[in-house]
Amino acid sequence: MRGAWGHAPWTLLPVGVVAAVTVLPIAYVVAQAGKAAPGQAFALLVRPYVGQLLLGTFALVGGVTGLSLLLGVVLAWLVERTDVPGRRWWGLALAMPLAIPAYVSGFAWLSLTPRVEGLAGAIPIIALAEFPLVYLPVAAALRGLDGALDDVACLLGQGPWRRAWTVVLPQVLPAAAASGLLVSLHMLVEFGPLALLRVSTFTTAIYSASELEFDGAATGVLSGVLLVLCTIFVAAEMRARGRRRYARLGSGVRRAASRLQLGPWRWPVLLVLASVVGLSVAVPLVTVASWVVVGRSSGLPLARIAGALSGSLQLAGLGSLATTAIGLLLVLAALRQGAAARWLERLPYIIHAVPGLVVALALVAATLALAPGLYQGVTVIVVAYAMLALPLAQGAIRAAFEQAPRGLEEAGLATGRPPWHVFYRITLPGLAPGLGAALVLTFLSLLKELTATLILVPTGTDTLAMEVWSHTSQMEYGAAAPYALLLVLVSGLPAYGFARRLDRAGAA
């Protein structure tokens, strides 16, 4: 593989572009903070307000991550390791919260009772939206667990509960740790539901400093702190993934693990599963749907809804195409040996550390300074989308690349065909599943994207996410509902397909 493309100079081009765009937010933060006098920057940094933000942010990160881990691990264990009835169905249902953006479920709960405002409400609501990120990888790890380990531990005298603790849990710990860190990172950069539920974190503070108070220095200082926090979590996540070593030993066929017989306990277990699905999927869906009915009395603005739908589809579609194309180039470029390749492996994680809000603010500043003609155009928002979704795309494409049999390309080149022909006929078809997954994943996440969209959306374009946002922040629940419902339905389809694929991949 390396021989085929590794030395083509054009493969370095996307690297340069992406690196430049990655540096942009950091440059922006430094430039903004630099506007303040030295003493002022320090004063902006060391003040009780920043301490409160730190406290609030950590409380949110800790609460949501802890609750997501608890839910994800326990539910995965119940579905994968017990004989609870309807396991396949539960497996799919528990992935469905992925299709409901946290700001939609936040809006749904808020419309039911204002008492969910504040941290105490935000933590469970957001955790119910985030736990599938823990559930899915942990369930996959449990499914991949060799049943023989459990058998051996059983014969060595350990009962089912002790085995869950000594054998099963350590096996899923790497997956749980990595996904827990991912959830933490999401919480650091989360914005929509926090603003709705009136929780103050760095992201909401940066938004109000920049968009409401137009305070460049405060924006810069707060963004700098957020960047540092994100970098710490990203570094921890990289370490956690690097240490995933609990692959199976040996080479034989593994036996599926036997499941714990629940007996009469299956009723409480079913109740737990049903409550989680009910609270995370049914309550938001039913609430939003009933607001659609309520709001219909004042007439549905069909033309406006259609406009928002088409705006969402267009922006997310363009964004996912661009992201997947760049992701493909990056994966190909990463085949180069040497330091550049090692940095390419890390690039998605590094990008991950840059909050969408900071990306958007930096892009606005850069466009205004360098190319005012592009300001509030489609190009800038597509660039922002590509930066935000690139880690997802690169992960999916890389996974497909690693599964493709080695040596196929050499065999193709050995037939004497030119490299572009081999690329087109052999490399690309092998990557097709990965490219498909990358398109779906990025499309799904960009449909829901709110933060960067709010700042960068092209003049005259409307999206479902923006409509939900603007109506809910004015407490017009009936008016927000049709857009929220459409958003859930549109993003539900790719989420369902993705969960099905994961399910089948695990079963095979």
Next chain:
Amino acid sequence: MSAFLALRGLSKRFGAAPVLHGLDLMVDRGTVLALLGASGCGKTTLLRLVAGFEQPDAGTVTLDGVMMSGPAGLVPAQRRGIGLVPQDGALFPHLSVGRNVGFGLPRGRRAVAVEAMLDLVGLTGQAGRPPHTLSGGQQQRVALARALAVEPSLLLLDEPFNALDAVLRQELCRDVRRILKARDATAILVTHDRDEAFGLADQVAVMDAGRIVQVGTPRAVYREPASLVAASLTGAVLRLPGTLIGTGVETPLGRLPAMVRETLSDGRVVVVLRPEQIVPAPPGQGVSATVLDQIFLGPRATVELSLPTGSDPLTVKANWPADRDYAAGADVAVAVAGAASVFPVQ
């Protein structure tokens, strides 16, 4: 005397498919028994019933006089005191070698026992290593040490040498036998590999389609197979048509002494020989066979012969001393050494 492990009338089905049919098997204390059968014959299911991972639909499992599975109730797997060495070892990947071996031991006597077990399996001083740094053979040794550390009354070995190459397999097989015998352990080895079964076991139980078709010493099951199925499961066979007359059988290769069972009467039978019974005949004797091919191996040669068995010539690969050159196309006189097994025509 009653057996240490007694399986009586065991039946098990998964859905509509019956896997075991009223199976009986006795294993004496201190015996290593190999359960030899093709894949899918139910041997793994039998092992899992003994271990307690599955429950029989009918029949009983009795260990040292205590009923483990049966109408009287059931002892759960974790309280049976049975050890298991699974395929590929199944070492806990998150624990060191020492922690693996000590997994079933109370904390107090762990350190001493672990060192002793590692000495026994030839891995002295390796307690601190993570399992993934061990070779396949070493992993199996650790798995054996882990199973034996808790001093199980019965040890189950589930195709433990499957993933290993031939040389390592032989070496490990010999070591495992030495270790089991030194501890006077009672063990059941499940395998589809007859070399493994013969090399490790005192007794071989030949299993086919959910039943035990023969139990005996390795020599007995190989040389005196109880049925055509048992014969082909325990080694290569040559099948000839024949006519039984008293204690002899007429075959295309001449009249041979027969191992006759009392249930068989004179008349048409199926004659079974092992390939090594076809030997070069002394000058002027035997029947004439044609050499098809020869593979020279140094001291010996594999000679592929076409035997004069009438309309349906039988080919056999004989492993002969290479003191003569058996050129392809040449005729060579062959004789049959030893007695023939005879079975009724189906």
